Amino acid sequence: MVRVCKAFDAIPEGLTSVNAVHKKEALRIEGSKHHFDNNVYAHATVKVALNAIYHNKCAYCESLIEEQADRRVEHYRPKGGGYHWLAYEWSNLLLACESCNRKKWNHFPVNGSRVAAPPSEETDWRPDSGVMRAEQPLLLNPEIDHPEAHLRFSPDGQIHAVDDSEQGVQTIKYCGLQREDLVYARKKQIDWFRKQMKCQLSIFLDYFCNNHDQTGVTFQAALSLGFQTIAEQIKAAQQPDHPFSRVGWHINNEPETFLLEDIPAGELRDVARCTLKLLKIM
Numbered sequence: 001m002v003r004v005c006k007a008f009d010a011i012p013e014g015l016t017s018v019n020a021v022h023k024k025e026a027l028r029i030e031g032s033k034h035h036f037d038n039n040v041y042a043h044a045t046v047k048v049a050l051n052a053i054y055h056n057k058c059a060y061c062e063s064l065i066e067e068q069a070d071r072r073v074e075h076y077r078p079k080g081g082g083y084h085w086l087a088y089e090w091s092n093l094l095l096a097c098e099s100c101n102r103k104k105w106n107h108f109p110v111n112g113s114r115v116a117a118p119p120s121e122e123t124d125w126r127p128d129s130g131v132m133r134a135e136q137p138l139l140l141n142p143e144i145d146h147p148e149a150h151l152r153f154s155p156d157g158q159i160h161a162v163d164d165s166e167q168g169v170q171t172i173k174y175c176g177l178q179r180e181d182l183v184y185a186r187k188k189q190i191d192w193f194r195k196q197m198k199c200q201l202s203i204f205l206d207y208f209c210n211n212h213d214q215t216g217v218t219f220q221a222a223l224s225l226g227f228q229t230i231a232e233q234i235k236a237a238q239q240p241d242h243p244f245s246r247v248g249w250h251i252n253n254e255p256e257t258f259l260l261e262d263i264p265a266g267e268l269r270d271v272a273r274c275t276l277k278l279l280k281i282m
């Protein structure tokens, strides 16, 4: 999960249309018995806006949602879990993959007292309002929280709660962020960079051994053979539109652990380290 920027007052048309207004009124009267209309909360305009904000990635697990069928308009506070009044509320809608959506379901753990009825002021319905924050949700919200302060990754693709953060622990648990396919996909991304690094090091060594030229020119030539490309790929891997961009961030910011760990200690690792420094990765 990574922080995203969402304008709560830039409400998509599908949530303000005449039809949406009628549905909101029906919801107000019928309460939890209301038949939620996904033509409103999952209107095409809502999906387009969420796809842009989340770069077609799941708000919880950060995997790319390639299939339309796997794309869910997710209610952060569950409409079927005591928050029916937030069914058509823009600030309550996230983009999630089918797996996270199904796993999270109607769960919404809180540390404080639950807001049981809609606050009279609609501005208090937003997750960043004092009223809603007082619930002390234990599920991280990428639109208002700083997930990186609570979640971190290790080179084996596992996710961990930073300093046993309760929000981190509960978010991992309720969204299933430690599930096998996610761990595998994150590890695969890290392993791919490690492989690229090793491959370039062997090219460098070949070049170095066959030329016996230890001048800067040789080193620059080796750089041009591929290290620059790796550096660019690492930078790209932490951009918001990249799946698991937080893993990319770890690779870029903690290369000693994420990139160099399985390169034999000694001269070879020193070369790798030196190269990364030149490329401003370390």
Ligand SMILES: [Zn+2]
Binding pocket: 058, 059, 060, 061, 062, 063, 096, 097, 098, 099, 100, 101
């Ligand atoms: Zn997901």
